Amino acid sequence: MAKEKKVEQITDMETDFAQWYTDICRKAELVEYASVKGFTILRPYGYALWENMQQTLDAAFKATGHVNVAMPVLIPESLLKKEGELVNGFAPEVAWVTMGGSEPLEERLAFRPTSETMFCDHWSRVLHSYRELPMLYNQWCSVIRWEKTTRPFLRSREFWWQEGHTIHETAEEAEQETQQQLNTYADFFEKVLAIPVVRGRKTDKEKFAGAEATYTVECMMKDHKALQGGTSHYFGDKFSRAYDVTFTGRDNKLQYPFQTSWGASTRMIGAVIMAHGDNNGLVLPPKIAPIQVVLVPVAAHKPGVTEKAQELLGRIQAAGIRAQADFSDNSLGWKCAQYEMKGVPLRLELGPRDIENNVCVAVRRDNGEKTTVSLDELEARLPALLDAVQQGLYDAALKNLQEHIFPASSIEEAKALQSEHGGFIKTMWCGEEACEQKMKEEGGMTSRCIPFRQEQLSETCACCGKPAKHMIYWGIAY
Amino acid sequence: MAKEKKVEQITDMETDFAQWYTDICRKAELVEYASVKGFTILRPYGYALWENMQQTLDAAFKATGHVNVAMPVLIPESLLKKEGELVNGFAPEVAWVTMGGSEPLEERLAFRPTSETMFCDHWSRVLHSYRELPMLYNQWCSVIRWEKTTRPFLRSREFWWQEGHTIHETAEEAEQETQQQLNTYADFFEKVLAIPVVRGRKTDKEKFAGAEATYTVECMMKDHKALQGGTSHYFGDKFSRAYDVTFTGRDNKLQYPFQTSWGASTRMIGAVIMAHGDNNGLVLPPKIAPIQVVLVPVAAHKPGVTEKAQELLGRIQAAGIRAQADFSDNSLGWKCAQYEMKGVPLRLELGPRDIENNVCVAVRRDNGEKTTVSLDELEARLPALLDAVQQGLYDAALKNLQEHIFPASSIEEAKALQSEHGGFIKTMWCGEEACEQKMKEEGGMTSRCIPFRQEQLSETCACCGKPAKHMIYWGIAY
Numbered sequence: 001m002a003k004e005k006k007v008e009q010i011t012d013m014e015t016d017f018a019q020w021y022t023d024i025c026r027k028a029e030l031v032e033y034a035s036v037k038g039f040t041i042l043r044p045y046g047y048a049l050w051e052n053m054q055q056t057l058d059a060a061f062k063a064t065g066h067v068n069v070a071m072p073v074l075i076p077e078s079l080l081k082k083e084g085e086l087v088n089g090f091a092p093e094v095a096w097v098t099m100g101g102s103e104p105l106e107e108r109l110a111f112r113p114t115s116e117t118m119f120c121d122h123w124s125r126v127l128h129s130y131r132e133l134p135m136l137y138n139q140w141c142s143v144i145r146w147e148k149t150t151r152p153f154l155r156s157r158e159f160w161w162q163e164g165h166t167i168h169e170t171a172e173e174a175e176q177e178t179q180q181q182l183n184t185y186a187d188f189f190e191k192v193l194a195i196p197v198v199r200g201r202k203t204d205k206e207k208f209a210g211a212e213a214t215y216t217v218e219c220m221m222k223d224h225k226a227l228q229g230g231t232s233h234y235f236g237d238k239f240s241r242a243y244d245v246t247f248t249g250r251d252n253k254l255q256y257p258f259q260t261s262w263g264a265s266t267r268m269i270g271a272v273i274m275a276h277g278d279n280n281g282l283v284l285p286p287k288i289a290p291i292q293v294v295l296v297p298v299a300a301h302k303p304g305v306t307e308k309a310q311e312l313l314g315r316i317q318a319a320g321i322r323a324q325a326d327f328s329d330n331s332l333g334w335k336c337a338q339y340e341m342k343g344v345p346l347r348l349e350l351g352p353r354d355i356e357n358n359v360c361v362a363v364r365r366d367n368g369e370k371t372t373v374s375l376d377e378l379e380a381r382l383p384a385l386l387d388a389v390q391q392g393l394y395d396a397a398l399k400n401l402q403e404h405i406f407p408a409s410s411i412e413e414a415k416a417l418q419s420e421h422g423g424f425i426k427t428m429w430c431g432e433e434a435c436e437q438k439m440k441e442e443g444g445m446t447s448r449c450i451p452f453r454q455e456q457l458s459e460t461c462a463c464c465g466k467p468a469k470h471m472i473y474w475g476i477a478y
Numbered sequence: 479m480a481k482e483k484k485v486e487q488i489t490d491m492e493t494d495f496a497q498w499y500t501d502i503c504r505k506a507e508l509v510e511y512a513s514v515k516g517f518t519i520l521r522p523y524g525y526a527l528w529e530n531m532q533q534t535l536d537a538a539f540k541a542t543g544h545v546n547v548a549m550p551v552l553i554p555e556s557l558l559k560k561e562g563e564l565v566n567g568f569a570p571e572v573a574w575v576t577m578g579g580s581e582p583l584e585e586r587l588a589f590r591p592t593s594e595t596m597f598c599d600h601w602s603r604v605l606h607s608y609r610e611l612p613m614l615y616n617q618w619c620s621v622i623r624w625e626k627t628t629r630p631f632l633r634s635r636e637f638w639w640q641e642g643h644t645i646h647e648t649a650e651e652a653e654q655e656t657q658q659q660l661n662t663y664a665d666f667f668e669k670v671l672a673i674p675v676v677r678g679r680k681t682d683k684e685k686f687a688g689a690e691a692t693y694t695v696e697c698m699m700k701d702h703k704a705l706q707g708g709t710s711h712y713f714g715d716k717f718s719r720a721y722d723v724t725f726t727g728r729d730n731k732l733q734y735p736f737q738t739s740w741g742a743s744t745r746m747i748g749a750v751i752m753a754h755g756d757n758n759g760l761v762l763p764p765k766i767a768p769i770q771v772v773l774v775p776v777a778a779h780k781p782g783v784t785e786k787a788q789e790l791l792g793r794i795q796a797a798g799i800r801a802q803a804d805f806s807d808n809s810l811g812w813k814c815a816q817y818e819m820k821g822v823p824l825r826l827e828l829g830p831r832d833i834e835n836n837v838c839v840a841v842r843r844d845n846g847e848k849t850t851v852s853l854d855e856l857e858a859r860l861p862a863l864l865d866a867v868q869q870g871l872y873d874a875a876l877k878n879l880q881e882h883i884f885p886a887s888s889i890e891e892a893k894a895l896q897s898e899h900g901g902f903i904k905t906m907w908c909g910e911e912a913c914e915q916k917m918k919e920e921g922g923m924t925s926r927c928i929p930f931r932q933e934q935l936s937e938t939c940a941c942c943g944k945p946a947k948h949m950i951y952w953g954i955a956y
Binding site: 032034035036039040041042043044047048050051067068069070071072073074075076079091092093094095096097098099100101102108109111118121122125126137141142144146157158160 | 571579587
């Protein structure tokens, strides 16, 4: 008989949330550290999760007319420097290639931290007429930002993402694109990742380097910290002017197009872990789970069990469900713990007694609920059970979000609420950066966004008492 | 009325094949040069072609149990140097990152030229038992090799590819994997890209740096030069030993796994251009064409034409065919030339007279053949016509290959045949590198492969007259 494998323990999230997170990343085999400091390896299970996210997002992008391209990974320093704000924002984090083969380069090349500059440079050479607009481009790639402290998925020197870049004939069209792509992210978070979001605009202090406006979807994790999910930027014609991107307009005159960019990254895997995970490990929304259903035979040595399990697996897969069965000689306990760690949404147990009764037992990962399912109804019941898990995860995450938004009318109150409950603290705000800075220094929070759904909490800024312009959300963010 | 666009001319392939190739790359909007010397941009049409190739190959890899992962793009110099042959092979072409942010790095980092070292380093930390073998990994990414002279798709400093890396319990299993993956490439070239291949083994001189054996699929272009399509390498346990990758075997002792790697790249786009293109532009095999059918309305201003074309387009798309219609106000002549340039396999023309007769005219891109198709039979006839184009392209490419393989019994004869006809020159060979070098210097050809299908042309080596060991193919290669 095989040596019994030990079920690996992870730290409880209540004991040490950060350690719990890292434990899941490693024990669920999502990610592994590399020999290069601050870099990570996406292991097969982590990459499968990313591929499922990519497929859904890519289809949504294509359904709205976007096309994929590939830009060079290296950007000449002079090109990167043409737009001052962008380069100032990213310069401290750039990795530089200075040697090609055995020879020093005449000009050093930046490993892309983001690719606005490359897209603009390309457009400056291929765009001619308003008839070619809009150009709705996207690329899937990795970028490097030389962060000092790193954590898997949340902050690593290399990460994988998509970066959309578009140019439009008019400012209105570009603004619409920015909103449309933000909504694509919001839908993806809510309907696919089962994570409710707050949609809003970033303050000038927090917006993307070089953008006129940055829109964001903000999520809440189980430790009540905030995580920025995806961002969508409106640039006006600032980069077009800096990079001399022009087209002949309907009036036969040279014009500058209006530009957007928008991105979402492997950070989303971190969001899924911290929005849904528990002390037994990862909990995956069925829509992105690499394995949606795992079939675990009980007493598989008894005659007929393995055969019946094989037959059922075939039926489940034929129904379009991503399913696996575990026929290994590990113990039932080990198997259950293992698939819980990996967050598989549904576990089906099938033993000799079940077969006699023509049933199996379905166990939901999100709440442990057991359902006896007639084998005759398997294909009909499993999708409904998976939908129930998806909905259950969303409902729980929504409850967590709704129960952790607190109004405050002063920095002291905001700080006290944050320290007691965590979450988003909403206050009125005058719009001045000085007050944002004050909230950071005295309240320990950054602004998360100015939500699109505004409320009139009071007339005055919680930080300075002057007339308020917006309601704003504050929080401690990943 | 819109300004008539000029139909762009390309150089005839008979006049200047290299210029013809570059013209197609640019005018079919596959690729554009970037500001970074030697780097290219994959434009939407070129990337769509690559995505279709990726999807088919990725599905084939997954069907044989492979999983995708993502390894870091940067490799520490010390790690790269652990296996001497590999680093010697690639060192002259490595791009080095030496600065992170504003600080010089303690150790410089190589932009991956290939990732054997990273996979080995990872496996050295995660592999424990024979039960975890085989590990069948693949990654889709870009790599950099600092080439001196570059050409789109064929040789550029950055290119996109997949690199498969696997480890196995036994040498036999690893050898089998190497062959299986070579066959996957061969099938892909022949059945999807419509390019017949010669399968064989590379000589020691031409094999991958560090490999024990390299297998290859070699194709022939329309100028009768050779192009290496995809390669599959067997490493034995050489890298395992260099990187200390071990596992506990069935005998409870530490063992070294046996390793393979295999790769295919955006070079395949270059192969498609040069295997099928003509003087009107690109010619795409339907299986990878981003647009399989283009519907061009004739006299679209006449009542009912646009409506009927819209209806047909909907029907064609619903039948699972990648189709577009061109309702722009460009002339019919311009449209035809444009879709010929882009290599769209089938063009459907639909005018008022056709509608009256309930037909449309299908024009094959590969041979210009026109077929009148009843609109009632559209969904049934189009797939057959697309299959005919696919088969037509393969047949023509096979004829080109078969008519350009010539036996020779001396270097002089080989050189004369190459100079008169091009193609593969087959000779017997003693197996010595000295003779290979001689053929290169005196005959101007490199060895392409030792084909699996051997013929006994004579008893002696064409270069030195000593007893022959193999029949070998020579050629001038891209």
